Amino acid sequence: MDEFDPSVFVPLERNPASIPPPPRAPDAPPLYITSLDEYHTLWKESVNRPEKFWGDIARSELTWFREFTTVCFGRDGDIAWFPDGFMNIAYNCVDRHAAKTPTKTALIWESDEPGQHIHISYGELLKQVCLVANVLKSFGVRKGDVVAIYLPMVPELVYAMLACARIGAIHSVVFAGFSAEALRERINDAKCRVVITADQGRRGGKTIHTKRLVDEALLECRSVEKVIVFQRTGEFSIPFHPTRDAWWHEEISKQRPYCPCEWLSAEDPFTGAPKGLLHTSAGYLLCCMMTSKYVFDYHPESDVLGCMVDLGWITGASYIVYGPLGLGGTSLIFESVPTYPSPSRYWQIVQSHHISHFLVAPTTIRALRRLGDQHVEPFDLSSLRVIGTTGEPIGPDAWGWLNKKIGKERCSVLDAYWQTEAIMIAPLAFLTPTKPGSATLPFFGIDPAVIEPSSGKELKGNSVTGVLAIKSPWPSIARTLYSNHSRYISTYMRTFTGCYFTGDGVTRDSDGYYWIRGRLDDVINVSGHRLSTQEVESALLMFPLCAEAAVVGVPDEVTGQAVFCFVTLREQPNAPVSALTSRDLLENNRTGASSDTLLSRRIIQALSHQVKTAIGPFATPKRIVIVPELPKTRSGKILRRLLRIIASGQVKTSLDADVSKLGDVSTLSDTSILPILISRVHDKA
Numbered sequence: 001m002d003e004f005d006p007s008v009f010v011p012l013e014r015n016p017a018s019i020p021p022p023p024r025a026p027d028a029p030p031l032y033i034t035s036l037d038e039y040h041t042l043w044k045e046s047v048n049r050p051e052k053f054w055g056d057i058a059r060s061e062l063t064w065f066r067e068f069t070t071v072c073f074g075r076d077g078d079i080a081w082f083p084d085g086f087m088n089i090a091y092n093c094v095d096r097h098a099a100k101t102p103t104k105t106a107l108i109w110e111s112d113e114p115g116q117h118i119h120i121s122y123g124e125l126l127k128q129v130c131l132v133a134n135v136l137k138s139f140g141v142r143k144g145d146v147v148a149i150y151l152p153m154v155p156e157l158v159y160a161m162l163a164c165a166r167i168g169a170i171h172s173v174v175f176a177g178f179s180a181e182a183l184r185e186r187i188n189d190a191k192c193r194v195v196i197t198a199d200q201g202r203r204g205g206k207t208i209h210t211k212r213l214v215d216e217a218l219l220e221c222r223s224v225e226k227v228i229v230f231q232r233t234g235e236f237s238i239p240f241h242p243t244r245d246a247w248w249h250e251e252i253s254k255q256r257p258y259c260p261c262e263w264l265s266a267e268d269p270f271t272g273a274p275k276g277l278l279h280t281s282a283g284y285l286l287c288c289m290m291t292s293k294y295v296f297d298y299h300p301e302s303d304v305l306g307c308m309v310d311l312g313w314i315t316g317a318s319y320i321v322y323g324p325l326g327l328g329g330t331s332l333i334f335e336s337v338p339t340y341p342s343p344s345r346y347w348q349i350v351q352s353h354h355i356s357h358f359l360v361a362p363t364t365i366r367a368l369r370r371l372g373d374q375h376v377e378p379f380d381l382s383s384l385r386v387i388g389t390t391g392e393p394i395g396p397d398a399w400g401w402l403n404k405k406i407g408k409e410r411c412s413v414l415d416a417y418w419q420t421e422a423i424m425i426a427p428l429a430f431l432t433p434t435k436p437g438s439a440t441l442p443f444f445g446i447d448p449a450v451i452e453p454s455s456g457k458e459l460k461g462n463s464v465t466g467v468l469a470i471k472s473p474w475p476s477i478a479r480t481l482y483s484n485h486s487r488y489i490s491t492y493m494r495t496f497t498g499c500y501f502t503g504d505g506v507t508r509d510s511d512g513y514y515w516i517r518g519r520l521d522d523v524i525n526v527s528g529h530r531l532s533t534q535e536v537e538s539a540l541l542m543f544p545l546c547a548e549a550a551v552v553g554v555p556d557e558v559t560g561q562a563v564f565c566f567v568t569l570r571e572q573p574n575a576p577v578s579a580l581t582s583r584d585l586l587e588n589n590r591t592g593a594s595s596d597t598l599l600s601r602r603i604i605q606a607l608s609h610q611v612k613t614a615i616g617p618f619a620t621p622k623r624i625v626i627v628p629e630l631p632k633t634r635s636g637k638i639l640r641r642l643l644r645i646i647a648s649g650q651v652k653t654s655l656d657a658d659v660s661k662l663g664d665v666s667t668l669s670d671t672s673i674l675p676i677l678i679s680r681v682h683d684k685a
């Protein structure tokens, strides 16, 4: 950890006063937790007496086939929660609600084409899940088998996930925009015997040849015996392998619509999450439900949760499926993209489906904000109560836009920090005073420690910066890395003895609020000064024209490493560079016209000055390149690894041989950006 010097994060003079939560509408359902004092009392209990705290909650919130007698067993990464209890996730998410409220809407599906949507009741959901579960059983899928699901965002994807949970199979959901190669890798890693897919997908008005990609992937997947094909578009000319492939609709027509639930141990694995992490049944479900309830103040009787992310990302699994359905609420599944057919699509959906809870990745919000307020203004967003972002720091500017333009200053706007591995730090809606840019206070069961990286000692008290670790065990922590427990222990549990290591830098400010400072591997060493890329990005983002920024370190003969910045610009600037219009800039940017124009030069100078004054002359960027988009994963994380290689000049052309130097680009959401990035770097180098 000696690469990391916490003094690079200088947050304290930027420790703003907290903003009180907005007043609650008179007709809003009552808060679960009514005061900050109550939160503090419960939080203390959750970390001081975790067995009592989680035991009580697990008993009251989950339905058990056989109730546990032991709450927690083991320590330091080798941990089991409720180990002698038996339950089933699908039973908890479907059956128990179908019995009580069979006609209540469980899922709203909004298709790629606006206006086309369906409502699926709990009764119908139970039937569909059972049918798929029986199909899987008929193909020999048993408890512990891994099923790959490569479907577009259709209700059948949720049926398939819950069908797996019902029979104890482990689902590996692969985003249907991933390449054949990425799919193949995931299938082979988990040795899947069955793949569930669709003939084609529709996304943003375009057709995706899903089945064709599966066929390509399966050329080198020995383990797969069956491919179940859901007919999304009904395009019959898709290739069909007579013995291996089976139509979804034909197979379910052979099955009865009830399938008994497998009794699963609370500790049975149920999802192989991305990153190869394994979650177990009861702990994971419980925490999805509890965060939906307490962080988002989600009331299943009346609220509609619209979590606008892919189901292949843990956030989608947790807040499209397991959180809201575990509580018996209504959840939206969205097939399209936020800009189809126009950048108003989200707001249209909020209006027409009366979304109360809107969750999204900050990157999407920054992109929409960049396109201008005119796309938001005509819509009635009065159904919204809570807006949540996760996955990346949201930053005060984008937070402010969400608060003002979307939430109209009457919604709780929450920045939730968590990882695939665990659920961790977030404000409680309508309760925790917010500081834009801070994830605020820990969730129940999370006892954060700020660790001094070189000594590994805990930094007690407030106004400290270091590495974020978690001291106490809690139920939703991922239990292992698939087939590699020793790596799991060494990555997460051994770095700082007795603590779970997050890999993120953190500041606990003078009020005890947590500020996530970015991944520790994103640190640049300029002439011995260690800089966090996030710090430079925040400085760039303070410049009004800058929409997004990604900063990487490149080798430099003099300084060791130098700061290299990629930025995108806003469409509707309210900028001090008054001579420039946003159109000029974007046009200049899009057409690929030489970036060496007066316009871009002036912006680049201003941005450079911004960094210099905000951080110090040593941080002055070596290069700032204006680009139309940044390379991101589906969940909106900037792939700095690719930018680092491109910025260092190792990739000179867009020819295959050169691009292959970038390594695995399968998680990139849009590869068409790569040639543009490469040429922009070489434009002026």
Ligand code: 6R9
Pocket (backbone or CB within 6 Å): 314, 315, 389, 390, 391, 392, 393, 394, 415, 416, 417, 418, 419, 420, 421, 439, 502, 503, 504, 516, 518, 519, 635
């Ligand atoms: C849910 C998810 C985890 C990493 C995490 C951190 C970053 C997530 C954040 C945040 C700042 C937030 N991260 N939420 N950084 N503020 N509110 O994203 O899981 O894909 O595993 O990523 O994302 O760096 O360590 P995952």
